[in-house]
Amino acid sequence: MSLLKVEGMTHYFGGLRAVYNYNLEIEMGQIRGLIGPNGAGKTTIFNLITGMYRPTSGRIVFDGQDIVGLPPHRIAARGIGRTFQNMMLWRHMTVLEHVKLAHYSRIDYGLVGAFLGTPRRHRQEAEIEERSYELLRMMGVDRFAQKVITELPYGAQRRVEIARALATQPKLLLLDEPTAGMNPEEMIEMVDTIRRIHGVLGMAIFLIEHRMRVVMDLCETIQTLNFGEVIAEGTPDEIRNNPVVIEAYLGKEVVT
Numbered sequence: 001m002s003l004l005k006v007e008g009m010t011h012y013f014g015g016l017r018a019v020y021n022y023n024l025e026i027e028m029g030q031i032r033g034l035i036g037p038n039g040a041g042k043t044t045i046f047n048l049i050t051g052m053y054r055p056t057s058g059r060i061v062f063d064g065q066d067i068v069g070l071p072p073h074r075i076a077a078r079g080i081g082r083t084f085q086n087m088m089l090w091r092h093m094t095v096l097e098h099v100k101l102a103h104y105s106r107i108d109y110g111l112v113g114a115f116l117g118t119p120r121r122h123r124q125e126a127e128i129e130e131r132s133y134e135l136l137r138m139m140g141v142d143r144f145a146q147k148v149i150t151e152l153p154y155g156a157q158r159r160v161e162i163a164r165a166l167a168t169q170p171k172l173l174l175l176d177e178p179t180a181g182m183n184p185e186e187m188i189e190m191v192d193t194i195r196r197i198h199g200v201l202g203m204a205i206f207l208i209e210h211r212m213r214v215v216m217d218l219c220e221t222i223q224t225l226n227f228g229e230v231i232a233e234g235t236p237d238e239i240r241n242n243p244v245v246i247e248a249y250l251g252k253e254v255v256t
């Protein structure tokens with residue numbers, strides 16, 4: 001059984017067909033990529049999988065359960081973590097608070113524990129703080145733990161966002177353009193980091209990227225989306241040499 005199976009998913013925004021007859025299967029632990037020019041429908045696919053929008057038609061089965069119609073927090077709790085193309089970080093919280101808060105979506109004190117501050121609760125708090133530090137270390141941003149998020153350089157903010165997504169202990173991690181706005185050196189570091197967290201935590205990853213180089217380095221197979229439809233799917237080599245892909249990118253992106 002695959003971890004995620006999307007079948008015949010279509011989505012309209014009013015009269016605009018943003019995603020058409022989209023299919024995807026991801027196995028446990030796989031890294032898969034999604035590329036395509038701006039406006040192709042990539043982020044919309046993430047928004048559909050994570051319950052931000054409900055597909056006009058189609059099925060999404062995650063970990064054996066149909067998740068269409070579930071609210072985003074329930075889908076997150078079932079094991080789909082994500083980052084956003086435009087970061088959604090609370091401006092005034094510290095880095096550590098961000099990652100700690102994400103952990104809470106996974107635990108349940110029971111009402112009594114929450115009110116009384118039981119030993120069990122204190123123990124849980126301490127564990128959460130320890131785990132949060134560990135994730136920040138893994139992402140290479142633990143030195144910023146006590147800083148307010150907006151004081152961090154852009155690249156570090158993106159790393160915190162990934163740490164936050166990891167705190168929900170996802171079985172599937174969706175990364176929307178994790179190297180956006182980064183210079184080539186930062187891009188290479190980010191690719192290394194993604195490879196490392198995958199090596200340590202072993203979750204499946206579905207990656208949207210703009211830069212061919214990143215998906216080519218990381219992904220087992222890649223889908224190319226254009227005007228909401230998959231126009232090519234295959235290994236990095238197959239995608240690199242596919243004339244249909246090159247055509248879709250011509251004049252829009254640099255194919256490197």
Ligand SMILES: Nc1ncnc2c1ncn2[C@@H]1O[C@H](COP(=O)(O)OP(=O)(O)O)[C@@H](O)[C@H]1O
Binds near residue numbers: 040045
């Ligand atoms: N909430 C929305 N309402 C209306 N149109 C939208 C909305 N979100 C995205 N779109 C449109 O859907 C298409 C796909 O957008 P998007 O999924 O963001 O593309 P990508 O991530 O591939 O750049 C674009 O034409 C975009 O303008």
Ligand SMILES: [Mg+2]
Binds near residue numbers: 042043044085
């Ligand atoms: Mg996008």
